[in-house]
Amino acid sequence: MANEDEEFTMLFRDFYPSLCxxxxxxxxxxxxxxxxxxxxSFLQLHRTAWGTVPPQEARFWLYRVARNFALNEFRKxxxxxxxxxxxxxxxxxxxxxxxxxxxxxxxxxxxxxxLQTLPEQQRAALLLREQEQLSYKEIGQVLNISESKVKVxxxxxxxxxxxxxxxxxxxxEASAR
Amino acid sequence: MRCDRVEEISALIDGELSxxxxxxxxxxxxxxxxxxxxxxxxxxxxNEITAFNPAVDPLGSQQRLARILGPExxxxxxxxxxxxxxxxxxxxxxAFATIAFLMVASVVGLLVYRVVHSPTTPQAQDSYVAIDxxxxxxxxxxxxxxxxxxxxxxxxxxxxxxxxxxxxxxxRRVEPPKPRFAxxxxxxxxxxxxxxxxNDRQDEDNRIAPADTQTLTxxxxxxxxxxxxxxxxxxxxxxxxxxxxxERQRAQKLVYQxxxxxxxxDASGDVQVTSLLDxxxxxxxxxxxxxxxxxxxxxxxxxxxxxxxxLVALLQVNSIAIARAND
Numbered sequence: 001m002a003n004e005d006e007e008f009t010m011l012f013r014d015f016y017p018s019l020c021x022x023x024x025x026x027x028x029x030x031x032x033x034x035x036x037x038x039x040x041s042f043l044q045l046h047r048t049a050w051g052t053v054p055p056q057e058a059r060f061w062l063y064r065v066a067r068n069f070a071l072n073e074f075r076k077x078x079x080x081x082x083x084x085x086x087x088x089x090x091x092x093x094x095x096x097x098x099x100x101x102x103x104x105x106x107x108x109x110x111x112x113x114x115l116q117t118l119p120e121q122q123r124a125a126l127l128l129r130e131q132e133q134l135s136y137k138e139i140g141q142v143l144n145i146s147e148s149k150v151k152v153x154x155x156x157x158x159x160x161x162x163x164x165x166x167x168x169x170x171x172x173e174a175s176a177r
Numbered sequence: 178m179r180c181d182r183v184e185e186i187s188a189l190i191d192g193e194l195s196x197x198x199x200x201x202x203x204x205x206x207x208x209x210x211x212x213x214x215x216x217x218x219x220x221x222x223x224n225e226i227t228a229f230n231p232a233v234d235p236l237g238s239q240q241r242l243a244r245i246l247g248p249e250x251x252x253x254x255x256x257x258x259x260x261x262x263x264x265x266x267x268x269x270x271x272a273f274a275t276i277a278f279l280m281v282a283s284v285v286g287l288l289v290y291r292v293v294h295s296p297t298t299p300q301a302q303d304s305y306v307a308i309d310x311x312x313x314x315x316x317x318x319x320x321x322x323x324x325x326x327x328x329x330x331x332x333x334x335x336x337x338x339x340x341x342x343x344x345x346x347x348x349r350r351v352e353p354p355k356p357r358f359a360x361x362x363x364x365x366x367x368x369x370x371x372x373x374x375x376n377d378r379q380d381e382d383n384r385i386a387p388a389d390t391q392t393l394t395x396x397x398x399x400x401x402x403x404x405x406x407x408x409x410x411x412x413x414x415x416x417x418x419x420x421x422x423x424e425r426q427r428a429q430k431l432v433y434q435x436x437x438x439x440x441x442x443d444a445s446g447d448v449q450v451t452s453l454l455d456x457x458x459x460x461x462x463x464x465x466x467x468x469x470x471x472x473x474x475x476x477x478x479x480x481x482x483x484x485x486x487x488l489v490a491l492l493q494v495n496s497i498a499i500a501r502a503n504d
Contacts, residue, residue: 005246012242024231031231039241046245111225129191130226135485136193155187162218 008050012042015059018132019066025127026070026120029112033073041066063132063142067124074120114161122157125150180211190219192485199487203494207501220452390441391499394450397434398496401457404428405489408464409480418470428464435461453495456486 016038023034041062045053053061115123124143128134134142136150143150185202188194194202206212404427411419439454463479483489 008246009242012238012245016238016241021229021231025226025229035237035241039245042241043245107225108229108231111229115226127226130223131229133485136191151188151193154191155184158187158219158222161222162215165218165222 004050007055008046011058015062016042019062021131022063022127023066023070025112025115025131026067026124027073028116029109037066037069037073040069060134060138060142063128064144067142071120114164117164118157118160121145122153122160125153126157126161129154180209182209182212183215186212186216186219189487190216190223192487194487196490199490203490206494207498217449221448224448224452224455390438390445391502393434394438394442394454395496395499397431397438398453398492398499400427401431401435401461402489402492402496404431404464405460405483405492408476409483409489411476419473419476420470421464421467421476422469424464425467425469428461432458432461432465450495450499453491457488457492460486460488 019038019041020031020034023037024031027034027037044065045058045062049061115127118126121143125139128139128142129136136147136154139150139154140147145153182202182205185194185198186206189199189202206216404424407427408421408424411421411424435454435458439451439458442450442454460479460483467475467479
């Protein structure tokens, strides 16, 4: 039992931060909610599937469940979390200078905004590839779609982002003139 | 006009093309401006998305773990978990109202505190300026440009490596070996031809011309390609522990160059080269940190990562492209 808990602890330490990041990007920057859902996913794994899911599959299982939780949140569309997230964000300790913090925050918000414009499945596929470095096969396993669909989704997501980025850069140049 | 092969670039970046496909497409990219642009834009996107790395509070995650594992782990006295649990309880609307009130009160209190204690008087501002000037003079005397900045840049490096840490194949944790090798203070790998570093006061004087940087980068990419090819061809001995002393030494030398050239490319805004050197760096570091006779599983893992990133092909394409541009 203790050994199992130790293994679970190691899994948690390895993947909790990346699962939070994945969820935060998927949810458009709602950090506190992302952490809650990441915890829920681990809780679900511990209560229902730990011991039955093969160790090498646990990571994919977690991402699959976490994504389903995120989809539920989209459907609920609750606003209270947004308020809660904003308050948490204000209270979060800052280690950078205000200028650096501002610049970083602006870039991150831009990335999150751009990602939010993508269809959910394309967004999830792109995030799993770019941030988690999963292969197309593994992404297909998580999202329950074929490898070729993953390939197409990722390409479309990149192309859409590229178009938007280019359009935004042109608009910025035009306004600067 | 849109090139037909643009779709394949996405798969090339992700390392999902066959070796033949990689060779074929790499040759095509050299002669297709559209594909070069798409590739640079996709790599740029990759950098932007991977740069998003929100900090997760370690204490908070410890408390969440404790909550999952149950009573044998110490429960937090007060945490966001408690608040979340409260929100999900039956009387949650009342609880939520109380919490919202408390939060608003604390925010207002914080704002009032800041307004009262902020140094807005002219005397206070003058004293800040004076302190700052003294600090700059002291730093100039000691030859340190800005210790805070240096700390930040080092931290940035660590963060970057954190992002690029090797993807664990297993669901369970494998303890990474303690690094035996760490990059020392940065000096130019090319003798007197100094490459600028962030914490040097004579940054502008020492900065080498772009053409030189490109030559050095092309040379570096070529050397790295040779090293990775050599590492890829390493075969296990009878003992199951291949001999890689030569590759390890080469990797140690190339890591310094890589760090310097990556910073140069980053400073000059060359996204493509920065991204390539960025993907190369963790591989070089891992090879440099291996023992002379590593376990074959460690070698295999590095080889798999190299293959996934298509590093050898990318190095070849880029070194040729840069060399051509220089001609």
